[in-house]
Amino acid sequence: MKIIVTGGGTGGHIYPALSFIHYLRTVEPDVEVLYIGTEKGLEAKIVPDNGIRLETVDVQGFKRSLSPDNVKTVYKFLKSVKDAKKIIKSFAPDVVIGTGGYVAGPVVYAAAGLKIPTIIHEQNSIPGVTNKFLSRYVTRVALAFQEAGAFFPSAKTVFTGNPRAQEVADLVETGNVLSQYDLVANKKTVVIFGGSRGALKINTAVVEALPELAKKTYQILYASGEIYFNDDEFSETFAKYNQADNIKIVPYIKNMVEVLNDADLILSRAGATTLAEITALGLPSILVPSPYVTADHQTKNAEALQKAGASLMIKNDQLTGNAIISAIDSLLLDDKKYREMADNALREGTPDASVRLYKVVKEITVKTPSKGDANG
Numbered sequence: 001m002k003i004i005v006t007g008g009g010t011g012g013h014i015y016p017a018l019s020f021i022h023y024l025r026t027v028e029p030d031v032e033v034l035y036i037g038t039e040k041g042l043e044a045k046i047v048p049d050n051g052i053r054l055e056t057v058d059v060q061g062f063k064r065s066l067s068p069d070n071v072k073t074v075y076k077f078l079k080s081v082k083d084a085k086k087i088i089k090s091f092a093p094d095v096v097i098g099t100g101g102y103v104a105g106p107v108v109y110a111a112a113g114l115k116i117p118t119i120i121h122e123q124n125s126i127p128g129v130t131n132k133f134l135s136r137y138v139t140r141v142a143l144a145f146q147e148a149g150a151f152f153p154s155a156k157t158v159f160t161g162n163p164r165a166q167e168v169a170d171l172v173e174t175g176n177v178l179s180q181y182d183l184v185a186n187k188k189t190v191v192i193f194g195g196s197r198g199a200l201k202i203n204t205a206v207v208e209a210l211p212e213l214a215k216k217t218y219q220i221l222y223a224s225g226e227i228y229f230n231d232d233e234f235s236e237t238f239a240k241y242n243q244a245d246n247i248k249i250v251p252y253i254k255n256m257v258e259v260l261n262d263a264d265l266i267l268s269r270a271g272a273t274t275l276a277e278i279t280a281l282g283l284p285s286i287l288v289p290s291p292y293v294t295a296d297h298q299t300k301n302a303e304a305l306q307k308a309g310a311s312l313m314i315k316n317d318q319l320t321g322n323a324i325i326s327a328i329d330s331l332l333l334d335d336k337k338y339r340e341m342a343d344n345a346l347r348e349g350t351p352d353a354s355v356r357l358y359k360v361v362k363e364i365t366v367k368t369p370s371k372g373d374a375n376g
């Protein structure tokens, strides 16, 4: 099989795509994969790092208000559709899958125009603009939250979950990954991060909490986000608390699949891919939804887990150092509450998401024998 995958900008759109590619390579070892992204998105680094061929097109997002910049955006969209068509024709895929982010727009649109079977994967409970636009043209819409179905043509939707859930759930024990971070195996571990790019608000509150956290019996692995790690506002404090035995602060956690398998609790934004990971593992969490995303979709993502008893939610404007400490303590120092939350989280997970998505791919790529086929 030959497949083009496209999606990007942030990790939440890229990791599900990569997880599905990893899975495909296990079930169809001779699969040929091409990833189409942009030069500016995180995918430009992550995709080649994963040994996957990358081609790029140039796109930019629409501004919400009337802006002269939107003329440039339309021009770039049309140009990128043309460029994508050229790449698609030359690669000749059996299927094109888009996982969201601006770049998926022109690529999936171009593929649909060329009558190639197409799938979009929507990670969130409220879809982004790109996927809403594309849903008119694609063959199938794969969902990770049933609620998102309301925004798409119902005949095209199918619930698959998020492939990253399967990747974290399928991991075979890899030894004590925490020792790579100078942490120990026999302490409870809280992993803190603010989505794939880091979050200023979480960093500010964690910095407030660090003096107390350094005295705790549990340990903390904390990713600040690349852009904040060396920032004047934080770098000295990070260096100081990196000396504490139970705290490790890094810009980014590259081996998150392994780290999550060794974690006891997560404090993070409520990006959909993160939620798919923690539910697949049955990991309790404290979620601080970003208020800066389309239609406040992270709050909806977090509310779904909170309602299921799988997470605690702290609103962005209520996040302080003290709020962090009391939320962590309330879970790690109360075994019964912790176990309940872990069980509830596991019930929300879809650890077979790639199997489900693969089934959809097979359904829409089945070639009907033409009259000329020998056995047709």
Ligand SMILES: CC(=O)N[C@H]1[C@@H](OP(=O)(O)OP(=O)(O)OC[C@H]2O[C@@H](n3ccc(=O)[nH]c3=O)[C@H](O)[C@@H]2O)O[C@H](CO)[C@@H](O)[C@@H]1O
Binding pocket: 010, 011, 012, 013, 015, 100, 123, 124, 164, 193, 194, 195, 196, 197, 223, 251, 252, 253, 254, 255, 256, 269, 270, 271, 272, 273, 274, 275, 277, 290, 292, 293, 297, 298
């Ligand atoms: C600001 C923004 O637009 N955020 C959106 C973006 O989020 P964003 O990319 O931040 O969010 P997600 O939480 O969905 O995914 C983050 C991914 O990065 C990984 N990770 C994170 C930190 C780290 O140090 N190492 C690491 O590997 C996580 O394990 C996860 O796989 O896409 C998501 C999925 O469509 C949306 O739900 C989010 O609302």
